Amino acid sequence: MVSTTPTAPDISAVRAVPTTIKDTRGYTVFRVVNAVLLVLVCLVTLYPFVNLIAQAFSSQGYIVAGEVNLWPKGFNLTTFETVFGDERFWTGYRNTIIQTVLATGIAMVLTTTMAYALSKRHLKGRSVFIGLVVVTMFFNGGLIPNYLLITNLGLKNTIWAIVLPNAISAFNLLVMKSFFENFPSDLEEAASIDGLTTYGIFGRIVLPLSKAVVATMVLFYAVSFWNAWFPAFLYLSDPGLQPVTLYLRNLLAGATGSGVEAGMETVQIGANIQAVAMLLTVLPIICFYPFIQKYFVSGVMLGSVKG
Template sequence: MINTSTPDLAAVRSEPTTVKDTRGYRAFRVANVIILLSVCAVTLYPFVNLVAKAFSSEGFIAAGEVNLWPRGFNIDTFRYVMGDQMFWLNYRNTVLYTVVGTFISMVLTSTFAYAISKPHLKGRTFFIWVAVFTMFFSGGLIPNYILVANVLGMRNTMWAIVVPTAISVFNLLVMKSFFENFPADLEEAAAIDGLTTYGIFLRVVLPLSKAVLATMTLFYAVGMWNSWFSAFLYLDQRELFPVTVYLRNMIAAAGPAVDPSQDAVQIGANIQSVTMLLTVLPIICFYPFIQRYFVSGIMLGSVKG
């Protein structure tokens, strides 16, 4: 006779669902915690040391006595750097270059990726190979400089910073893979409702792609914020420099003294630490707001199926 009685739900719910707590599993968890804490310590130490040096006096830094905690606390170098009008002008330039460059990069990358993600696009394979080709081959430094500075006439302009590196092929391929996995039923339903291709992309696809868009925005913004070589190459007016070039010049010029007229003269390591700290703080403050999209954005755009 078949037993048709339903099982006791309370008994089912009370059954343990965790991994059996064996001696080997406990050892694995301990080792896992130790390894992860070690990785965190190794990763955080340079930044903590940077902060300590930024607030330390020259004697302790020169003696190599500053590790995780400031020695001889002082903020004279902060006053010196933050009192420099050129620092704030270059900082404003960096914000402008980052915002404009990231916007241009996201517009070009998302539209290009969406287009080549469609199998029915004529010449799709050709466009993909053109993009991939640039990952392995480039014209070289001198032809690029001639193109940007002479042919396009972008020298000493913001466009020399934000246009030549507008599309990252890696980010393009990640977004292409993400759009290929996008549910086709949603696009077909939007087309039936009367939306054009642009309407589907702007009103359906992009609002449902926040994870990959946030991840790519982070990549582009951090890359643009940290970029200095393009500005160093194409700009020769100090008023147009980003803060990274200001930092580079400060590190190159920092010696035993910054300004003899200052009451407290700071050595080069202190100048470097203060400027680097002020440079990276905005990115550190910005990252937590989109960190939750980071892993999901990468995984959604990297797995096919």
């Protein structure tokens, strides 16, 4: 290359080094393949949902004939009417909401207060209490002793069997504790000088300034309680108390015969009814999901940051 000024080529050459190495042809091919594969991953992830919606709006005949995939066939809304008219579905939905709200409330009270107390490094006996929590992460009583305890406490067929036993998740507690540990102590000291007691500092200073982490924990708990079905399956034989996940499970068991050995009540129904019930159960989560997703990601990060 011929240059007009003696210095110019050098400069451009130095500057150019990082940018002039273009993607090799192989890498360009790879990038395209990579993008295509990721699109495929998304399609596979979404397909069950699409299929579910298609079945929910289809008539039973087309589903049985195996003709419903991406798009409804024999479009109708009668299935929705059937499910909307089913008393058990609404009872289940109401129970799910009540249980989720109550359980999350209890869990948040116990988790935040304990995490706050344990975040104070000067607290005598702190390491013993922390040990008490950590042990529960690696060892738990197991199915049978837990079942006998709940039964013996007389909690069977009460809402307390669902909302009490999972009130403290060790994971959530430790995340909150490490968050409170990093809370600026100047603020608390200033409040203390102004005459606030520990209760006042916690309720009026610390909690209002910890909204993000509190929101994250509420979501962690709420989603896990909303999705739970097994505790209800174990402890709630009264249909008036069962959450919607259990109603759904009974539908599945009735449709597939897998519930026979469990001795639970099963309901014989068509695939379209099942699809509508499933759709209505996941709907709240799907609607809230775009908003809560970032809290979940940040919650997981919060836990790992200390590492």
